[in-house]
Amino acid sequence: MPVEPIQPRQPGPPKVPRAVRERQMLEVATRVFAQRGYDAASIEEIAEGAGISRPMVYAYFGSKEGLYAACIQHAGARLLKLINVAASADVTPEEQLWAGIVAFFDFVERHGEEWRVLYREAAAQGGPFAAEVERVRGEIARLVAQQLGEVTEAEGIDSPLVAEMEWLAHALVGAAESLARLWPGRSGVSREDIATRLMNFAWLGFDRLVHGEVWIPSSSAAHVVRLRRSDRATRP
Numbered sequence: 001m002p003v004e005p006i007q008p009r010q011p012g013p014p015k016v017p018r019a020v021r022e023r024q025m026l027e028v029a030t031r032v033f034a035q036r037g038y039d040a041a042s043i044e045e046i047a048e049g050a051g052i053s054r055p056m057v058y059a060y061f062g063s064k065e066g067l068y069a070a071c072i073q074h075a076g077a078r079l080l081k082l083i084n085v086a087a088s089a090d091v092t093p094e095e096q097l098w099a100g101i102v103a104f105f106d107f108v109e110r111h112g113e114e115w116r117v118l119y120r121e122a123a124a125q126g127g128p129f130a131a132e133v134e135r136v137r138g139e140i141a142r143l144v145a146q147q148l149g150e151v152t153e154a155e156g157i158d159s160p161l162v163a164e165m166e167w168l169a170h171a172l173v174g175a176a177e178s179l180a181r182l183w184p185g186r187s188g189v190s191r192e193d194i195a196t197r198l199m200n201f202a203w204l205g206f207d208r209l210v211h212g213e214v215w216i217p218s219s220s221a222a223h224v225v226r227l228r229r230s231d232r233a234t235r236p
Helices: 018-040 044-051 054-061 064-089 092-108 112-125 129-155 161-184 191-209 231-232
Strands: none
Touching: 018 054, 018 064, 018 092, 018 112, 044 054, 044 064, 044 161, 054 064, 064 092, 064 112, 064 129, 064 161, 092 112, 092 129, 092 161, 092 191, 112 161, 129 231
C-alpha cells in the first residue's frame, strides 16, 4: 500500500517581535486608561483592543498595576526625550528654554492620552505611580536648572544664585503643567500661543537673574514700590 506523501506544513502568520507587541499593548492601554481612568479600565478591553489574549497581557506586564506603571514610564520617557532633543541645540539659553517649552506643549497636543495618564491619572492614584511622575518632573527641572546655571557661571555670578536655579526650575515646571491643564478649555489658542505666554512669564525674570539681579523683600518704602489706586487706573 503506497504511503501518502506528507503535506508540507502551512506557514502561520508571522510572529510579532516582542518589542513591537509590547508597544502595541502600551498604546492601547494608554488610550483605555486615559479614557476610563485606572479603576474603570479592564485588562479584557485592553487585550481585545490589542488583538491578543488576556493571559498575554499578564505574561508581559505581570498585573494591571504593572501595565499601568509601564504606560507611565513610556509616556515619561517620550516627554523627556522630546524636551532633551529640543533643548540640546547649540543656541542661546533663551532659545534653548523656548525650544524646551514648545516641546512640552507639543507633547501635550500630540500625545494627549499619554499626558492625561502621566499627569492626571497617575497623580490621582498616588503611591508608586505618583512617584514616577515626580521623577519625570525632577528630570525636566534638572535640565532647566542646568541650562540656567551654566549661564550664571559664565557670567561670573556667585554660586548661591546658581543654587537658586533648581527652585526656580521646579516653579517653571509647575507653571507649565498648570497651563497645560487650562489649555484644552481655551479654543483658538495654539501651542505657540501658550508657549509664548509661559516664556514671557519665565524668561523676563530668568534673564535678569542670570545676570545677577535679585528681588529681595523689604519693609522699607525705598525698596518696595506699590502702585496707588489712582496710579493703577491711569497705568497703560
